[in-house]
Amino acid sequence: MAIVRMQKLGIAANKKHRKAILETLQGLGAMEIFTDQIDEEDLRVMDTMSQRTQFQKEAEAFDKVLKLLDRYAPKAKTKSLNLTGREIITSEQFRDAETHREEYINDAKAILKGDKQISECEGYIVKDQNTIASLEPWMKLDIPMNLTETKKTEILLGTLPDPITEEMLYAAATRDMESPAVMTQVLSSESGQTCIAALVHKKDAAKVEENLRLIGFAKPAMLVSRTPAEEKSRLERDMAEQKKIIEDTKETIASYGDRREYYKISADYFRTRAEKYRILGTIPQSEHVFFLEGWVTCDMSDRISRLLTEQFGAYVEKEETKETDDEPTVLHNNSFSSNAEGILASYGLPRHGKVDPTFLMSIFYVFFFGMMLSDGGYGIVMAVGCAILIKKFPRMEEGMSKMIHLFFWCGISTAFWGFMYGGFFGDAIDTIAHTFFGVPEDQKVLKALWFEPVNEPMRLLLWCLLFGNIHLLTGLGIKGYQCLKDKDTEAFICDVLSWYLFVVGLILVIIPTDLFAGIAGAKVIFPGWLVVLSRAMAIVGAVIILLFGERGKKNWALRIAMGAYDLYGITSWLSDALSYSRLLALGLATGVIASVINLIASMGGRSVVGVIMFIIVFILGHTLNIAINALGAYVHTNRLQYVEFFGKFYDGGGRAFVPFKQANRYIQVKEEERL
Amino acid sequence: MSLGMVFALTGAVLSTAMAGIGSAWGVGRAGQAAAGVVAEDPDSFARVLLLQLLPGTQGIYGLLVTFITLSRIGILGGTPVTDTHTGLLYLLACLPIAVVGLVSAYHQGMCSVASIGLVAKKPDQFGRAMIFPAMVETYAILALLISILCITNIG
Numbered sequence: 001m002a003i004v005r006m007q008k009l010g011i012a013a014n015k016k017h018r019k020a021i022l023e024t025l026q027g028l029g030a031m032e033i034f035t036d037q038i039d040e041e042d043l044r045v046m047d048t049m050s051q052r053t054q055f056q057k058e059a060e061a062f063d064k065v066l067k068l069l070d071r072y073a074p075k076a077k078t079k080s081l082n083l084t085g086r087e088i089i090t091s092e093q094f095r096d097a098e099t100h101r102e103e104y105i106n107d108a109k110a111i112l113k114g115d116k117q118i119s120e121c122e123g124y125i126v127k128d129q130n131t132i133a134s135l136e137p138w139m140k141l142d143i144p145m146n147l148t149e150t151k152k153t154e155i156l157l158g159t160l161p162d163p164i165t166e167e168m169l170y171a172a173a174t175r176d177m178e179s180p181a182v183m184t185q186v187l188s189s190e191s192g193q194t195c196i197a198a199l200v201h202k203k204d205a206a207k208v209e210e211n212l213r214l215i216g217f218a219k220p221a222m223l224v225s226r227t228p229a230e231e232k233s234r235l236e237r238d239m240a241e242q243k244k245i246i247e248d249t250k251e252t253i254a255s256y257g258d259r260r261e262y263y264k265i266s267a268d269y270f271r272t273r274a275e276k277y278r279i280l281g282t283i284p285q286s287e288h289v290f291f292l293e294g295w296v297t298c299d300m301s302d303r304i305s306r307l308l309t310e311q312f313g314a315y316v317e318k319e320e321t322k323e324t325d326d327e328p329t330v331l332h333n334n335s336f337s338s339n340a341e342g343i344l345a346s347y348g349l350p351r352h353g354k355v356d357p358t359f360l361m362s363i364f365y366v367f368f369f370g371m372m373l374s375d376g377g378y379g380i381v382m383a384v385g386c387a388i389l390i391k392k393f394p395r396m397e398e399g400m401s402k403m404i405h406l407f408f409w410c411g412i413s414t415a416f417w418g419f420m421y422g423g424f425f426g427d428a429i430d431t432i433a434h435t436f437f438g439v440p441e442d443q444k445v446l447k448a449l450w451f452e453p454v455n456e457p458m459r460l461l462l463w464c465l466l467f468g469n470i471h472l473l474t475g476l477g478i479k480g481y482q483c484l485k486d487k488d489t490e491a492f493i494c495d496v497l498s499w500y501l502f503v504v505g506l507i508l509v510i511i512p513t514d515l516f517a518g519i520a521g522a523k524v525i526f527p528g529w530l531v532v533l534s535r536a537m538a539i540v541g542a543v544i545i546l547l548f549g550e551r552g553k554k555n556w557a558l559r560i561a562m563g564a565y566d567l568y569g570i571t572s573w574l575s576d577a578l579s580y581s582r583l584l585a586l587g588l589a590t591g592v593i594a595s596v597i598n599l600i601a602s603m604g605g606r607s608v609v610g611v612i613m614f615i616i617v618f619i620l621g622h623t624l625n626i627a628i629n630a631l632g633a634y635v636h637t638n639r640l641q642y643v644e645f646f647g648k649f650y651d652g653g654g655r656a657f658v659p660f661k662q663a664n665r666y667i668q669v670k671e672e673e674r675l
Numbered sequence: 676m677s678l679g680m681v682f683a684l685t686g687a688v689l690s691t692a693m694a695g696i697g698s699a700w701g702v703g704r705a706g707q708a709a710a711g712v713v714a715e716d717p718d719s720f721a722r723v724l725l726l727q728l729l730p731g732t733q734g735i736y737g738l739l740v741t742f743i744t745l746s747r748i749g750i751l752g753g754t755p756v757t758d759t760h761t762g763l764l765y766l767l768a769c770l771p772i773a774v775v776g777l778v779s780a781y782h783q784g785m786c787s788v789a790s791i792g793l794v795a796k797k798p799d800q801f802g803r804a805m806i807f808p809a810m811v812e813t814y815a816i817l818a819l820l821i822s823i824l825c826i827t828n829i830g
Contacts (some may be wrong), residue, residue, distance in 0.1 A: 593742075631725060638809070
């Protein structure tokens with residue numbers, strides 16, 4: 001349970017070893033490089049921006065290629081990397097990919113070009129479909145649409161807003177005309193658009209067009225040089241062609257599928273190089289020498305400095321840590337508690353010089369999670385499920401692995417509390433015994449080891465408040481430990497000890513009262529000395545808080561007023577403690593809903609249909625209940641840690657350690673131990 | 676004839692109905708936001724789904740109280756309520772989870788929407804994003820507790 005001590009190293013070496021040293025450090029992945037800029041005329045930093053961008057682009061191209069291959073050649077698809085972990089490849093494979101990288105870049109270009117072609121073709125197809133749809137109303141027309149005149153006649157094509165019959169159209173077109181030479185035709189009629197054609201002798205053309213305009217005639221937006229039917233079949237042929245191209249291109253892309261492994265290596269190769277150039281762009285260099293600074297963990301510092309000195313003749317200096325240094329945080333915990341580091345990290349890592357609460361938190365975490373889910377069957381399902389995942393995917397990604405290990409322990413704790421409360425898939429054992437084996441209703445088969453919360457909720461509530469107060473006092477205790485570590489005895493007495501006295505004293509004062517007896521259902525009688533002691537503790541604690549809670553204030557009146565306000569903070573302690581009633585509420589929720597599921601499942605009675613129905617409802621219902629209650633337990637356990645526990649002492653604010661390493665997403669190069 | 680049973684059953688029904696309405700409301704709102712995020716970033720599905728589910732618990736608490744009530748008023752067990760007085764007691768006992776469930780699930784849904792937005796922008800903040808809706812749920816849990824304590828101590 002500790003924060004690992006860090007050492008700052010300063011390195012100076014000959015520039016000819018620059019590449020080798022950077023690659024060695026990157027391979028080790030144990031140093032966070034952060035070089036202070038030295039204001040010296042002879043020292044320059046290289047501008048590596050363009051190379052870096054170039055490499056990043058290559059890496060992204062390969063990422064995209066891999067996605068495309070997953071789509072078009074789905075055989076041996078990339079599995080969830082979180083679970084399976086990165087693929088292990090040998091260093092020969094890596095070097096092989098490195099030498100052929102130009103070839104793979106060309107492959108990637110071809111694949112991306114193919115993808116672009118596919119989207120272009122798809123665009124054409126959509127366009128063709130739209131054109132066909134807009135041609136549909138003109139299908140009856142058997143002349144090219146852009147034909148406007150013959151030798152003696154003019155052709156008027158267009159749309160009207162309202163439906164119209166042939167006769168009405170003719171009448172409207174020839175209004176106020178004597179012996180008109182006009183032929184009209186309604187081509188199609190839909191709501192909002194009626195397509196018509198008119199063949200008119202040239203001498204009448206102007207008049208007819210004017211007549212038609214009166215009823216809303218408008219020329220069409222699109223005119224094609226073929227008859228609509230011809231145009232439609234041309235477009236259909238075009239669509240078929242585009243589809244063919246798409247199919248061919250897809251096949252071409254899929255044919256690259258078996259080189260997928262090399263593209264993975266290439267993607268990571270370029271990403272790693274981009275990362276190297278990022279670092280290269282931050283280090284100051286003179287004509288012959290370059291400088292590096294960075295953080296390593298203390299136990300690595302000797303190995304790294306020896307390696308660099310012996311292999312590359314570098315000068316390595318262990319620098320003193322300054323107050324202003326932004327030292328990164330690495331946590332080191334035992335194999336059980338380290339699983340909860342992710343939970344801590346998502347609140348915020350501790351700063352150096354502060355306490356790492358992971359160990360204590362992990363114990364409470366597992367304990368409270370179990371109380372909330374509290375079902376023997378669910379706990380076993382969870383623990384077994386996690387164990388299978390751990391066995392099946394031994395190389396899963398670290399954060400994921402820790403989470404699953406944590407849930408394994410939570411599952412064990414859940415099973416423990418389940419048997420304490422007498423819950424195994426709710427009251428499944430009793431329901432089965434009563435329904436199918438004829439055990440009398442009033443006979444309990446699975447008895448609780450402790451007691452059943454449904455029957456005695458008040459009793460469990462008191463226990464929850466007790467556990468809550470222990471949790472809160474532990475938090476306050478860590479604050480006290482921190483004060484003592486910082487040699488701030490004043491703060492320890494006034495801010496921590498005073499509250500301990502006050503809270504513990506108050507609790508002891510309340511226990512023998514009638515109020516408590518009413519809740520607990522039993523009167524507790526303390527011996528006289530304990531009564532006196534508890535009152536003394538509460539009063540001493542309260543007085544210290546009142547007088548010294550706000551030590552910084554000079555004005556005594558103000559100081560006492562503020563002290564009184566601090567004392568009022570006991571209400572927030574009360575609300576924090578009551579917050580632990582969720583341990584009871586969520587525990588009850590799991591048990592009661594599980595019983596409801598069993599009740600519904602057993603409604604089929606003692607018959608074959610009844611058994612089948614029981615199994616189906618049982619499986620579906622309990623799966624749902626596990627999922628929803630595990631989520632609730634997870635969220636609310638986190639909340640108890642973050643809000644109630646951390647609220648007492650912890651503010652995070654540490655910075656995660658980000659070592660300079662290979663930026664591998666898909667692969668892990670298996671290398672001989674270098675040190 | 677007394678109205679005891681009518682009142683008791685009204686209470687039982689209200690806790691599932693009102694808390695359920697609240698949860699449906701909250702989960703619905705959060706679901707819309709979640710779908711929007713997944714459209715942009717399909718990998719965030721698991722995270723936003725968890726956030727969407729958070730306001731769903733009130734409905735379950737309501738169901739829980741209904742079930743405990745039914746098992747005590749002679750519908751799924753227990754002794755039938757014969758006097759109006761006891762019936763009204765059951766009705767009152769159901770009200771905390773019914774009312775608080777409705778309102779808190781709605782507001783928790785709003786919080787979930789905001790947290791889903793947060794996770795969309797900063798996926799690494801999931802741990803904290805989850806806490807904001809959970810803060811609202813505290814009051815539903817307190818209401819659930821009071822409802823259960825009341826019901827189990829009537830009669």
